[in-house]
Amino acid sequence: MPQGPPGVPILGNVFDVPKSMPWLKFTEWKQKYGPIYSLNMAGQPIIVVNSHKITADLFDRRSIIYSDRPRLIMAGEILTGGIFMIFSGYTEVWRKMRRAGHEGFSLRASEQYQPMHLREAGLTVLDIIQHPDAWEKRMRQATASSILTAVYGWPRIGAKDKQVVDRINAHVTRIASAAIPGRYLVDIFPAMKHLPTWMAKWKREGLEWHERETEMFEEFNKGVGDRMVKGESPTCFVASLVETKERHGLTKKEAAWLAGIMFAAGAETTSVSMMNFILAMLLFPVAMQKAQAELDAVIGRDRVPTFEDRKDLPYIRALTKEVLRWRPVGPMAIPRRVTEDDCYEGYLIPKGTMVIPNIWGMNHDPEIFPEPEKFRPERFLDETGTIDVAPPDTRGMGHVTFGFGKRICVGLEFANQALFINFATILWAMNISKAADAAGREITPDPNEVIDSGVVVGPAPFPCKMTVRFPEANAVLERELALTN
Numbered sequence: 474m475p476q477g478p479p480g481v482p483i484l485g486n487v488f489d490v491p492k493s494m495p496w497l498k499f500t501e502w503k504q505k506y507g508p509i510y511s512l513n514m515a516g517q518p519i520i521v522v523n524s525h526k527i528t529a530d531l532f533d534r535r536s537i538i539y540s541d542r543p544r545l546i547m548a549g550e551i552l553t554g555g556i557f558m559i560f561s562g563y564t565e566v567w568r569k570m571r572r573a574g575h576e577g578f579s580l581r582a583s584e585q586y587q588p589m590h591l592r593e594a595g596l597t598v599l600d601i602i603q604h605p606d607a608w609e610k611r612m613r614q615a616t617a618s619s620i621l622t623a624v625y626g627w628p629r630i631g632a633k634d635k636q637v638v639d640r641i642n643a644h645v646t647r648i649a650s651a652a653i654p655g656r657y658l659v660d661i662f663p664a665m666k667h668l669p670t671w672m673a674k675w676k677r678e679g680l681e682w683h684e685r686e687t688e689m690f691e692e693f694n695k696g697v698g699d700r701m702v703k704g705e706s707p708t709c710f711v712a713s714l715v716e717t718k719e720r721h722g723l724t725k726k727e728a729a730w731l732a733g734i735m736f737a738a739g740a741e742t743t744s745v746s747m748m749n750f751i752l753a754m755l756l757f758p759v760a761m762q763k764a765q766a767e768l769d770a771v772i773g774r775d776r777v778p779t780f781e782d783r784k785d786l787p788y789i790r791a792l793t794k795e796v797l798r799w800r801p802v803g804p805m806a807i808p809r810r811v812t813e814d815d816c817y818e819g820y821l822i823p824k825g826t827m828v829i830p831n832i833w834g835m836n837h838d839p840e841i842f843p844e845p846e847k848f849r850p851e852r853f854l855d856e857t858g859t860i861d862v863a864p865p866d867t868r869g870m871g872h873v874t875f876g877f878g879k880r881i882c883v884g885l886e887f888a889n890q891a892l893f894i895n896f897a898t899i900l901w902a903m904n905i906s907k908a909a910d911a912a913g914r915e916i917t918p919d920p921n922e923v924i925d926s927g928v929v930v931g932p933a934p935f936p937c938k939m940t941v942r943f944p945e946a947n948a949v950l951e952r953e954l955a956l957t958n
Contacts, residue, residue: 474518475820477510478502485513493925496805496833499523503834509820518826519808523834525841525873529866531817531828532809532878540879541810543827546659546666548651551679554687556730559738559807560652563879570731573721574883577710578735583886585708586623587780588957590891593619594898595777595954596629601903602947605939609748614638616744619891624736625693626700626707644686645737649927651679652807656927690729710735739884742802743891745931749800750896752920752932754905757848761905764792764850765942768901774943777953778897780890787859789897791850793889796896798872799848800920802929804833806876835873902946908936
């Protein structure tokens with residue numbers, strides 16, 4: 474196997490891998506052991522990959538044997554019944570769910586949601602203009618609203634829907650917490666899964682949570698089906714699941730959980746990317762000014778940006794990529810499991826080995842991204858500043874934040890469209906600057922202060938000053954939104 478840090482007898486590298494922000498240690502080890510190295514976690518062999526090429530070779534070009542997951546008993550079996558697509562193994566059920574998810578959020582399918590994204594972005598900016606101190610709350614609410622609309626066809630959510638959104642967010646937090654290594658002993662000692670529920674409170678509560686979440690997701694899907702029976706035609710993911718039920722062969726429960734996954738995964742990751750965008754604009758105002766200059770030149774100030782403008786906004790396109798590269802929402806991808814012995818570049822990767830792609834290390838490789846901690850959208854444009862460029866083995870995206878191979882995020886096209894129009898609309902209408910403390914001193918957030926939920930990593934809360942760029946912005950937004958009603 475590839476060489477790695479030596480570790481100690483029996484336990485290997487258990488004490489070498491930090492519990493907090495391990496991706497930074499994995500990136501540091503790359504300098505000593507190279508882009509592929511091995512760890513021994515108390516007998517469990519792990520391969521860490523820190524290279525675009527190696528990851529593409531294994532996860533894209535050998536995807537048949539690199540698409541399985543290690544067993545996550547609490548998160549993947551008890552809480553989610555083995556049908557939470559992100560954690561489930563490379564099974565026939567996973568493949569059915571994956572096909573249905575990809576079909577519902579492909580590039581072409583995602584384009585039908587562009588009018589909704591455009592309207593949501595405009596309404597969000599209007600909300601921020603009226604309540605600038607509540608900018609973070611408004612952004613998170615807008616993200617949840619757009620994804621609930623896309624998945625279930627719900628109208629724009631507001632304060633009245635807070636209970637439903639809080640319940641779904643609690644569902645996400647519970648599963649993410651359960652996925653943290655060592656959080657539950659059953660993941661270390663799998664035989665504990667067979668304990669009777671009267672002896673294992675964690676198992677009893679986990680199964681009860683699963684039943685309640687199943688009931689919630691099935692009720693959401695039923696609501697869409699009822700509307701379709703009445704002759705309504707909501708444009709949403711669940712409606713497409715109903716129409717293609719026979720083709721995809723998903724059970725009622727599988728379809729309900731698939732829809733829930735699409736919301737749960739998309740809402741958290743997209744809202745964190747929005748926070749990272751605001752943080753980048755605070756810390757790198759030159760990038761914001763360049764983006765605003767492009768918007769003024771292409772759009773002007775008498776209308777709002779639209780998706781038709783995307784081809785003429787290369788800097789905004791590059792800025793969207795740089796947000797995802799600079800602070801990936803998942804800096805360390807969920808591990809894969811090799812399903813048979815493999816040989817790569819003279820190294821043995823035995824069956825059952827866990828393989829971890831270090832997304833942070835790849836997105837911050839100084840040989841590919843000079844000065845990786847700096848926010849520089851120009852790195853994704855040619856010398857003319859008009860043509861997109863991307864490193865090899867990044868699928869033309871320039872980064873690997875959305876994952877790899879058969880496990881790549883099925884909602885990436887939807888997310889890219891949402892982020893582009895939100896970034897463009899916010900920068901068209903608003904200036905983003907540092908807040909001041911009681912003494913009038915500017916507050917500079919620390920970009921390395923993060924909140925790690927176990928799967929998604931985002932910036933710790935930070936203050937921000939949002940101001941309107943020009944007096945007519947509010948009126949233009951209201952006029953354009955009125956035309957879309």
